[in-house]
Amino acid sequence: MSHHEESVVVWFESYWPGLKNEVGGKASSLGEMTNAGLPVPPGFAVTTTAYRHAHDAGDLDAMIAHYLHRLDITDTDMVHERCHAIRERVRAVAIPTEVESQIRHAYEELCRRTNSVDVPVAVRSSATSEDSPDASFAGEHDTYLWIRGADDVVDAVRRCWASLFTDRATCYREEMGYEHRSVEMCVVVQKMVHPKSAGVAFTLDPTNGDRSQIAIDSSWGFGEAVVAGEVTPDNYLIDKVMFDITKRVVSAKTHEYVLTDDDHVRKVETPEDRVLQPSLTDAEIKGIARLAKTAEQHYGSPQDIEWAVDADLPEGENVILLQSRPETVWSKKGPKTVVSPGAKAGDFMSSIVSTLMSPLHTKSD
Amino acid sequence: MAEGFPRPSEIETPAGAEGWQELYSYSGVFSPERSEYEDSMFWFQDGVHWPKALLPWDAALMEMAIIGLSQYNTRHLLVPPANGIDFRIVNGYCYLSPVPAPEADIPMRAEHFTQRAGHYFMNWNELYDNWLIKIRDLVKELESLDFEPLPEIEDLEVVTSGRGTGSGGEIQANYFKLLNAASTLWQYHFEFLNLGYAAYLDFFGFCKTAFPGISDLAIAKMVAGVEVDLFRPDEELKRLAKMAVDTGITDAFKKGDVEGTCEALRATGSAGEAWISSFQQAAEPWFNFSTGSGFSSQDKIWIENVEIPFDFIGDYIKNLQSGGDIARPTEAITAERDRIVNEYTALLASDEDREAFAGKLGLARVVFPYVENHNFYVEHWSHSVIWRKMKSLGAVFAKAGFFNEPEDIFMLKRHEVPDALFDLYHSWAAPAPARGPSYWPKIIERRKEILAALNAWKASPALGTPPEVVTEPFTIMLWGITSDSIANWLGGGESEDGTLKGMMASGGVAEGPARVIFGPDQINEVQEGEILVAPLTAPSWAPIFGKILATVTDTGGMMSHAAIVCREYGLPAVTGTGFATSLIKTGQRIRVDGSSGTVTILD
Numbered sequence: 001m002s003h004h005e006e007s008v009v010v011w012f013e014s015y016w017p018g019l020k021n022e023v024g025g026k027a028s029s030l031g032e033m034t035n036a037g038l039p040v041p042p043g044f045a046v047t048t049t050a051y052r053h054a055h056d057a058g059d060l061d062a063m064i065a066h067y068l069h070r071l072d073i074t075d076t077d078m079v080h081e082r083c084h085a086i087r088e089r090v091r092a093v094a095i096p097t098e099v100e101s102q103i104r105h106a107y108e109e110l111c112r113r114t115n116s117v118d119v120p121v122a123v124r125s126s127a128t129s130e131d132s133p134d135a136s137f138a139g140e141h142d143t144y145l146w147i148r149g150a151d152d153v154v155d156a157v158r159r160c161w162a163s164l165f166t167d168r169a170t171c172y173r174e175e176m177g178y179e180h181r182s183v184e185m186c187v188v189v190q191k192m193v194h195p196k197s198a199g200v201a202f203t204l205d206p207t208n209g210d211r212s213q214i215a216i217d218s219s220w221g222f223g224e225a226v227v228a229g230e231v232t233p234d235n236y237l238i239d240k241v242m243f244d245i246t247k248r249v250v251s252a253k254t255h256e257y258v259l260t261d262d263d264h265v266r267k268v269e270t271p272e273d274r275v276l277q278p279s280l281t282d283a284e285i286k287g288i289a290r291l292a293k294t295a296e297q298h299y300g301s302p303q304d305i306e307w308a309v310d311a312d313l314p315e316g317e318n319v320i321l322l323q324s325r326p327e328t329v330w331s332k333k334g335p336k337t338v339v340s341p342g343a344k345a346g347d348f349m350s351s352i353v354s355t356l357m358s359p360l361h362t363k364s365d
Numbered sequence: 366m367a368e369g370f371p372r373p374s375e376i377e378t379p380a381g382a383e384g385w386q387e388l389y390s391y392s393g394v395f396s397p398e399r400s401e402y403e404d405s406m407f408w409f410q411d412g413v414h415w416p417k418a419l420l421p422w423d424a425a426l427m428e429m430a431i432i433g434l435s436q437y438n439t440r441h442l443l444v445p446p447a448n449g450i451d452f453r454i455v456n457g458y459c460y461l462s463p464v465p466a467p468e469a470d471i472p473m474r475a476e477h478f479t480q481r482a483g484h485y486f487m488n489w490n491e492l493y494d495n496w497l498i499k500i501r502d503l504v505k506e507l508e509s510l511d512f513e514p515l516p517e518i519e520d521l522e523v524v525t526s527g528r529g530t531g532s533g534g535e536i537q538a539n540y541f542k543l544l545n546a547a548s549t550l551w552q553y554h555f556e557f558l559n560l561g562y563a564a565y566l567d568f569f570g571f572c573k574t575a576f577p578g579i580s581d582l583a584i585a586k587m588v589a590g591v592e593v594d595l596f597r598p599d600e601e602l603k604r605l606a607k608m609a610v611d612t613g614i615t616d617a618f619k620k621g622d623v624e625g626t627c628e629a630l631r632a633t634g635s636a637g638e639a640w641i642s643s644f645q646q647a648a649e650p651w652f653n654f655s656t657g658s659g660f661s662s663q664d665k666i667w668i669e670n671v672e673i674p675f676d677f678i679g680d681y682i683k684n685l686q687s688g689g690d691i692a693r694p695t696e697a698i699t700a701e702r703d704r705i706v707n708e709y710t711a712l713l714a715s716d717e718d719r720e721a722f723a724g725k726l727g728l729a730r731v732v733f734p735y736v737e738n739h740n741f742y743v744e745h746w747s748h749s750v751i752w753r754k755m756k757s758l759g760a761v762f763a764k765a766g767f768f769n770e771p772e773d774i775f776m777l778k779r780h781e782v783p784d785a786l787f788d789l790y791h792s793w794a795a796p797a798p799a800r801g802p803s804y805w806p807k808i809i810e811r812r813k814e815i816l817a818a819l820n821a822w823k824a825s826p827a828l829g830t831p832p833e834v835v836t837e838p839f840t841i842m843l844w845g846i847t848s849d850s851i852a853n854w855l856g857g858g859e860s861e862d863g864t865l866k867g868m869m870a871s872g873g874v875a876e877g878p879a880r881v882i883f884g885p886d887q888i889n890e891v892q893e894g895e896i897l898v899a900p901l902t903a904p905s906w907a908p909i910f911g912k913i914l915a916t917v918t919d920t921g922g923m924m925s926h927a928a929i930v931c932r933e934y935g936l937p938a939v940t941g942t943g944f945a946t947s948l949i950k951t952g953q954r955i956r957v958d959g960s961s962g963t964v965t966i967l968d
Contacts, residue, residue, distance in 0.1 A: 205577070205578055208577050208578075210576050210579075211714075212578055212579050212712055213576075213578040237578060239579065239580060239583060239960075240708070241704075241708040241709055242580060242583045242586075242705070242872060242960075244580060244582070244873070244960035245874075245960060246578060246960055246961065247578075247961070248961075282874065335714035335715055336714055337714040337715045337718050338574045338575045338714075339715070339718050339720075339721045348486070348567070348725070348728060349479045349482065349483045349486070350479070351567055351571075351725070352482070352486075352563050352567045353445055353475045353479060355563070355566050355567040355569075356445055356446055356563055356566065357445060357471070
C-alpha cells in the first residue's frame with residue numbers, strides 16, 4: 001500500500017481540488033478556506049483511502065453481507081439490532097498498521113504545532129457524495145468533540161466510519177438497491193478552538209455603513225459572551241486600506257466563558273486585573289482585520305464574521321475564522337453614493353466653492 | 366477647563382523687556398485705540414513659523430508673508446468665506462487672527478472666485494511653469510544685489526561712462542530693491558498656495574463623505590507626490606554619501622571637521638576632487654536650506670554652515686557601511702500609493718462616485734506639487750539669499766563702526782535701515798562724523814536684552830475670544846487650529862488618562878525614550894531609537910528621521926511642513942499637541958500613535 005501513503009492523511013493547507021473525492025465535502029471546504037487565507041482551526045483529513053484499506057483488511061463486505069442477509073427493512077427492531085451489530089464491528093475493525101500509524105503521526109504533529117500534549121480535537125465525518133441522501137444520513141451522529149489522545153482519535157475515526165451504517169442510511173441503500181461499499185467515508189480531525197479572546201467583526205462600520213472600515217468587537221474567552229451580548233466588548237475600528245487602528249474603546253469585560261479542566265465551557269467572572277485590560281494586541285487586531293478583509297474579497301460582499309484568537313497557536317497564526325456570513329443591515333439599504341445616481345459630474349469649481357464654505361473636517365472627530 | 370484665553374489688553378510685559386514695542390512696527394502691536402476690536406477677536410500664536418521672539422528686521426518677512434496671504438484671499442481671488450489674516454506681535458511673538466468674509470458678500474465672492482480661481486486651475490501647469498521661472502529670476506535679482514563698503518573714490522569708469530550716480534545712492538537703492546524683491550516673493554508665494562489647498566480640500570471633502578472614517582493621512586498619501594523638490598536636499602546628501610562609499614573615499618569623513626575632511630579628500634586625488642565638486646554643484650541651490658522654518662535670520666543655513674550637511678553625510682556613510690539602505694524606495698512608494706487609490710476606488714458605491722473621485726484626485730495631484738515644493742523655493746532658497754545679503758549689508762555697517770558685528774543688522778527695524786544708510790551715505794559723502802557709531806550700539810545692546818527677556822516668556826497659545834467653531838479652511842490646514850485644538854489648549858493639553866491629543870499627521874505607533882529639543886542647535890543630541898519631541902520640526906531635519914522612531918510637535922497641522930516630511934519618511938507623527946515640550950521630559954518613555962493623534966507618557 002506504500003503507493004497510497006501520501007493520500008491517507010491530507011492537511012488542510014495541502015488540499016487541492018483534485019483531492020475532493022478523497023476527502024469529501026467538509027474537508028475540501030476547510031482546505032479551500034485555508035488556502036484562501038481564511039484560516040480555520042488547523043487539522044487534517046483521514047481520506048477515503050484509509051477507510052477503504054480498513055474495509056478491505058477487515059473483510060467488512062462479508063461481515064455486512066452476513067448481517068444484512070434477509071433484512072426486513074420494515075422491522076425496525078430487526079434493522080436496529082442488525083445495524084447496531086455492524087456498527088459495533090466497524091468500530092472494532094483492525095486498521096492496517098501503516099494506515100493507523102499515519103493517523104497517529106498526524107495527530108502528534110497537530111499536538112506539536114499547537115504546542116500541546118493531547119490537543120483536544122473535533123473528529124467529524126466528511127462523506128464523499130454529499131448530494132446523495134445516504135451521505136447526509138451518515139452525518140447524523142458523526143461529530144465527536146473534545147477528543148484527546150491518539151488512541152481516542154483513532155477510535156473516533158472508526159466511530160465516524162461506523163456512522164455509515166446508521167439505521168436510516170442502511171435502509172435507504174437497501175431500498176434503493178445501492179451497493180453498501182459505494183459510499184466511502186473521509187474523517188476530519190480538527191483542533192478544538194481554545195480562545196484567548198473571541199468575538200465578531202464587520203467589514204464595514206456598523207454605525208454608518210462606511211465600507212472603508214472594519215469594526216471588531218472582542219472579549220475574553222469564548223465568543224458566546226459577545227454574540228449573546230452578555231458583556232460590553234472592546235471595540236476597535238481599523239481602516240481597511242491603510243490598516244491603521246483608528247479607534248479603540250476598551251470596556252469592562254466582567255464575564256468570560258472559559259474552558260474547564262474537564263473540557264467544559266463555563267461562564268465565570270473575569271479576574272479583576274483583566275477586566276479593563278485590552279482583550280487584543282495590536283498584532284491580533286490587524287490579524288482579525290486582515291481575515292475579515294480576505295473574507296469580504298473571497299465572498300464578494302461585506303461580511304459579518306465570528307473569529308477567535310487561539311491560545312495554543314503561535315503568534316501570527318492564531319487568528320481563526322469560525323464563521324463568515326453576508327452582512328445584512330447596510331447591504332439591504334443599498335449603496336450609499338456621494339454623487340446622486342445619474343447625476344453628471346458637476347463642474348469642479350462649484351464643488352470647490354462649496355467645500356470652502358463648509359470644510360467637512362471641522363465637523364468630524 | 367479654564368474660562369478662556371487672556372484678553373490681549375491683559376498681557377503684561379515680562380520684567381526686563383520694558384519698551385519691547387519699539388522693536389516692531391507701530392501698527393503691528395496691540396494698541397489701546399483698537400482694544401475693543403482686538404479683545405473681541407481670536408488670536409493664535411504662530412509657533413510654526415515664529416517659535417521664538419521675532420528680531421526687529423525679521424518681522425519684515427513675517428509682515429510681508431501675512432500681507433501676501435491676505436491680499437490673495439481678499440483682493441485677488443476672493444475666497445468666498447475667508448478674508449485675510451490680521452496679525453499682532455505680543456511680547457515678541459506673532460499672533461494671527463483670521464478675518465472672515467462678511468456673510469452677505471459670500472455669493473458675490475463665490476462668483477468672482479469661480480472665475481479667478483477657475484482660471485488658475487484650468488491653466489495650472491502653464492502658470493506653475495511660469496512661476497518657477499519667475500521665482501528663479503527673483504533669486505537671481507536678489508543675488509545681484511551687492512552691499513560693499515563705500516569706496517574712497519568712485520572708479521574712473523563711473524565718471525567716464527556718464528552714469529551720473531554712485532555707490533552711496535546704489536547701496537540705498539539696493540536695500541529698497543531687496544525689500545521690493547521680498548515683497549514680490551511673498552506675493553508669488555500666495556499666488557498658488559491657497560488654491561492648492563482648496564483643490565486638496567475638495568478631494569478631502571469627497572473622501573470624508575464617501576468614507577466617514579477615512580484618515581486625513583490616507584487622503585494625504587493618495588495625493589502626495591513621489592518626486593518632490595522639498596526632499597531634494599536630503600536626496601543630495603544620500604547621493605553624496607553613496608558616492609563617497611562607491612569611490613572608496615570614506616576615510617576622509619573620519620576627520621570630524623570640514624576642513625580636515627576636505628584636505629583628506631583632496632589628498633585622495635581625483636576621486637576626492639570629484640566628490641568636492643559634486644558637493645559644490647549640489648549646494649547651489651539645494652543646500653540653501655535652513656535648519657529652522659526659514660523665517661529667522663538666526664537659523665543656520667546648510668550652505669553657510671557646511672558642517673551640518675557634512676555631519677549628515679557622515680551619518681549616512683556610517684549607515685551604508687553597516688549595510689543600511691538609505692535610498693528612498695520611489696518605486697515602492699508609487700506602488701503603495703497606487704494600491705491605496707485602487708482599494709478605496711473599489712470600495713466606492715457607484716461608477717459616478719468613481720468618476721468624481723478620479724477627477725478630484727487628478728486635480729489635487731496637479732496642484733499639490735506647488736504645496737510641497739514652494740517651501741524650498743521661498744522659505745529656504747530665497748530667504749537664504751535675503752539673509753545672506755542682509756548680513757553683507759550688516760558687514761558694511763560694522764566696518765563703518767555702526768555695529769559691533771554684521772548680524773546686528775537684524776536688530777534694526779526694516780524702516781530704520783534707510784535712516785542708518787542715509788547717515789552712512791552722508792558721512793561718506795561729506796565726509797563728516799556719522800552719528801551711527803555712537804547711536805546704534807547702545808540701542809542694539811538694549812534690544813538684545815529685551816529679546817532675551819522676551820524669549821524667556823512663555824507665550825500663551827492663544828488670546829482673546831475663541832470662536833465657537835473654526836471653519837476657515839486654511840487656518841485648519843496650515844496651522845492645525847481646530848475647535849478641538851482650542852479646547853485642548855484651554856484644558857492644558859493633558860487629558861484625564863495622561864495622554865496628549867494632537868493632529869494625526871503621520872500614521873503608525875511607536876514606543877521609545879523621548880528626546881526633547883527646542884531648536885535646530887540641539888539636533889545633534891538626538892540618538893538612534895529615540896522619539897523626537899520639539900516645538901516644531903523643519904524639512905531640513907529630514908536626515909535624522911532615519912534614526913528616530915517618531916515625532917511629536919507642539920505646533921502644526923496636517924499640511925505643516927513637518928507633517929509632510931514625516932509622512933514622506935514613514936514615521937508616526939503627532940503634531941499640534943500644544944504642550945508636548947513642556948509636559949514630556951527627555952528620557953521618559955512615550956507612546957506615539959500617529960493614527961489616532963495621541964501621545965501617552967508611559968513613566
